[in-house]
Amino acid sequence: MANDQLFKTHYTALAAGISGNSDPDAVISLRKSAIREFAELSFPTKKDEPWKYSKVDGLLSSLFSPAQNMSAVSDSLLSSARFGNLETDRYVFVDGKLNPALTQKSPDSSVSVITLKEAFASVPNFAETFLSKSTDKSDLFANLGSAFLQDGAFISIPDRKIQTRPVHLLFISTGNLVQPKLIISAGKSSESTFIEHFISDGNPAGFTNVSTGLFLAENAVVHHTKITDESDNGFHIGRIEAFQQTNSTWKSHVITMGGGMVRNEVTARLSGEGVNCLMNGLYLVTGTHHVENITLIDHQKPNGTSQESYKGILSDKSTGVFDGKIIVQKDAQKTYANQSNRNLLLSDEATADSKPQLEIYADDVNCFHGATVGQLDEMQLFYLQSRGIGEPMAKAMLTHAFAVDVLNSIPQTEIREYLDQQILERLHSPFHFEETEV
Amino acid sequence: MLSIKNLHASIGGNEILKGISLEVKAGEVHAIMGPNGSGKSTLSKVLAGREEYEVTAGSVEYLGKNLLDFSPEDRAREGIFLAFQYPVEIPGVTNIMFLRTALNEIRKYHGKEPLEGPEFLKLVREKTKILDLDDSLLKRPVNEGFSGGEKKRNEIFQMAVLEPKLAILDETDSGLDIDALRAVSDGINKLKNKDNGIIMVTHYQRLLDYIVPDFVHVLLNGKIVKSGTRELALELEEKGYDWIREEQKEEVV
Ligand SMILES: Nc1ncnc2c1ncn2[C@@H]1O[C@H](COP(=O)(O)OP(=O)(O)OP(=O)(O)O)[C@@H](O)[C@H]1O
Numbered sequence: 001m002a003n004d005q006l007f008k009t010h011y012t013a014l015a016a017g018i019s020g021n022s023d024p025d026a027v028i029s030l031r032k033s034a035i036r037e038f039a040e041l042s043f044p045t046k047k048d049e050p051w052k053y054s055k056v057d058g059l060l061s062s063l064f065s066p067a068q069n070m071s072a073v074s075d076s077l078l079s080s081a082r083f084g085n086l087e088t089d090r091y092v093f094v095d096g097k098l099n100p101a102l103t104q105k106s107p108d109s110s111v112s113v114i115t116l117k118e119a120f121a122s123v124p125n126f127a128e129t130f131l132s133k134s135t136d137k138s139d140l141f142a143n144l145g146s147a148f149l150q151d152g153a154f155i156s157i158p159d160r161k162i163q164t165r166p167v168h169l170l171f172i173s174t175g176n177l178v179q180p181k182l183i184i185s186a187g188k189s190s191e192s193t194f195i196e197h198f199i200s201d202g203n204p205a206g207f208t209n210v211s212t213g214l215f216l217a218e219n220a221v222v223h224h225t226k227i228t229d230e231s232d233n234g235f236h237i238g239r240i241e242a243f244q245q246t247n248s249t250w251k252s253h254v255i256t257m258g259g260g261m262v263r264n265e266v267t268a269r270l271s272g273e274g275v276n277c278l279m280n281g282l283y284l285v286t287g288t289h290h291v292e293n294i295t296l297i298d299h300q301k302p303n304g305t306s307q308e309s310y311k312g313i314l315s316d317k318s319t320g321v322f323d324g325k326i327i328v329q330k331d332a333q334k335t336y337a338n339q340s341n342r343n344l345l346l347s348d349e350a351t352a353d354s355k356p357q358l359e360i361y362a363d364d365v366n367c368f369h370g371a372t373v374g375q376l377d378e379m380q381l382f383y384l385q386s387r388g389i390g391e392p393m394a395k396a397m398l399t400h401a402f403a404v405d406v407l408n409s410i411p412q413t414e415i416r417e418y419l420d421q422q423i424l425e426r427l428h429s430p431f432h433f434e435e436t437e438v
Numbered sequence: 439m440l441s442i443k444n445l446h447a448s449i450g451g452n453e454i455l456k457g458i459s460l461e462v463k464a465g466e467v468h469a470i471m472g473p474n475g476s477g478k479s480t481l482s483k484v485l486a487g488r489e490e491y492e493v494t495a496g497s498v499e500y501l502g503k504n505l506l507d508f509s510p511e512d513r514a515r516e517g518i519f520l521a522f523q524y525p526v527e528i529p530g531v532t533n534i535m536f537l538r539t540a541l542n543e544i545r546k547y548h549g550k551e552p553l554e555g556p557e558f559l560k561l562v563r564e565k566t567k568i569l570d571l572d573d574s575l576l577k578r579p580v581n582e583g584f585s586g587g588e589k590k591r592n593e594i595f596q597m598a599v600l601e602p603k604l605a606i607l608d609e610t611d612s613g614l615d616i617d618a619l620r621a622v623s624d625g626i627n628k629l630k631n632k633d634n635g636i637i638m639v640t641h642y643q644r645l646l647d648y649i650v651p652d653f654v655h656v657l658l659n660g661k662i663v664k665s666g667t668r669e670l671a672l673e674l675e676e677k678g679y680d681w682i683r684e685e686q687k688e689e690v691v
């Protein structure tokens with residue numbers, strides 16, 4: 001395990017060297033304990049449960065360092081990352097660091113976005129209430145993130161505020177070690193939309209290791225869409241963990257369109273009664289790329305519902321993994337949970353692994369799950385062709401049709417259309433999506 | 439316009455078409471009848487280009503070209519239309535999008551500009567009226583959850599929009615109520631002219647009251663064993679197929 005040692009030595013040395021003199025004591029001590037944990041944990045292997053089909057071991061042979069200074073980003077890159085004419089509050093993070101010069105927001109926005117440093121100074125018990133709670137201390141990559149804790153943001157929306165303008169969090173990687181930590185706190189009965197959007201400037205090798213903690217107070221509604229579309233040469237590991245209080249609703253969409261190796265971990269803790277959780281995912285994988293989605297829905301209290309649908313479209317020699325677990329704890333009576341994972345293989349050389357799991361400890365529940373791996377339907381293809389539609393276009397139409405319902409629960413038409421367009425481009429489709437009004 | 443000579447086709451090593459010959463001239467309507475499993479749908483699908491069936495012998499000439507050389511989409515672009523016996527459901531693709539894409543693919547093949555927006559809608563409106571097709575079916579995914587009759591009507595609606603030269607209608611009359619049969623027949627009759635050919639597969643002579651065929655053929659066990667005019671259909675309706683089977687046996691002896 002020489003590589004494992006090299007990996008550890010590289011990152012512990014870098015972390016120890018972070019100049020953090022101006023950082024609050026709490027941050028410095030958090031980093032120190034994370035470095036210790038990181039050094040003690042071993043690199044995950046195929047024998048470790050949620051890593052069975054993982055390809056994170058590529059990280060052992062490519063080591064990265066944080067960016068030295070803030071890179072400039074081009075206007076064309078910024079404007080390519082827009083969702084049509086949708087008005088958003090946009091915050092741009094370059095290599096994980098918020099660049100306030102690029103912020104665009106409405107003056108009457110009710111969302112506050114501040115740096116972690118500012119949060120430490122202004123939010124009481126920030127570390128205990130938010131940071132520690134959303135950091136899994138037994139996870140190597142979570143500790144790696146904490147060991148470098150500096151970048152990211154604390155985002156909050158006050159009680160009862162309805163924020164109709166989506167908050168667009170745009171992360172641009174220039175090919176470095178990028179480790180932002182995001183905390184989103186949604187107040188009681190508030191409603192908001194967040195888009196976490198990861199792109200690269202060019203096609204650099206890089207490693208994005210991001211962690212997001214979402215805290216939904218009573219009756220809060222949060223629409224959360226993560227779009228990963230980074231460099232083909234990059235690694236991306238993202239952890240999202242939501243803590244849901246009574247009657248809150250979280251609608252999560254995790255859309256993976258680009259990246260050499262992408263691992264999305266998405267966890268929902270339904271810690272109040274009557275909580276709703278929607279977890280949708282779409283992974284479009286091409287070339288020799290690899291995408292793994294690890295989800296966990298933890299029903300802790302009665303009357304919760306969760307609806308999960310992940311779909312994979314795999315072409316060329318790509319690989320896709322879905323490992324989804326639903327836990328219904330003893331207290332969580334009258335839980336409704338429905339999980340499905342469907343995969344479409346567009347090539348004989350692509351593979352999909354699917355592992356849906358239910359762990360039920362309550363007796364009065366309604367839970368379903370299912371998984372499929374299949375190809376395009378021959379009869380459907382022939383039907384389209386028999387009407388004059390060429391084979392490439394017919395395939396694109398059917399593939400698009402397979403994917404599209406995952407996006408239907410995104411409320412903003414412009415975001416759906418943007419994603420649609422991106423999907424069609426990835427499929428090299430000659431077919432352009434445009435609704436016909438009747 | 440269509441000349442089928444000694445066509446043999448099989449699937450999984452099983453021969454289903456065993457030497458079919460059929461001539462269809464422009465302006466003609468041909469009816470094909472025959473018992474279940476005799477190969478009527480197989481013939482229709484082979485003509486439309488379903489690759490699952492292997493053509494092992496024979497030839498098909500269409501408008502002077504070797505039809506078997508064409509992909510299914512190019513056959514459609516060249517004017518062949520198959521109304522499926524079992525129209526296929528396509529979740530996630532709306533009927534109207536599907537139709538617009540198909541129409542514009544065909545137009546592109548002929549070097550024509552795509553028909554968009556109001557022009558396209560005008561055409562659609564015109565055709566829905568003929569077929570008495572409910573507007574809501576346009577916005578729904580192709581055939582998904584359509585009733586049996588709605589599916590058949592939708593096939594003929596597509597035909598009306600795409601305006602093929604040779605229409606192959608595989609049991610389009612099955613499962614239609616009386617009003618639908620009339621609407622569908624209207625749609626088919628509108629296509630009928632001196633330049634177009636129609637092949638109708640049917641079990642019932644009823645349809646032939648609305649669309650009068652020039653020829654009626656009986657397909658039995660992968661072969662056309664008898665051809666005649668309208669009267670043959672009436673005779674079949676009355677007597678069934680046994681007498682033809684008997685005739686066949688005698689011929690063999
Ligand atoms: N894909 C297939 N695989 C195996 N057998 C097939 C296939 N398609 C057709 N056949 C067989 O070929 C024969 C002819 O079928 P076909 O559907 O052409 O009959 P048909 O004349 O259209 O009958 P019907 O009047 O019931 O519609 C049948 O015995 C059928 O089982």
Ligand SMILES: [Mg+2]
Pocket residue numbers: 478479480523608609
């Ligand atoms: Mg049939």
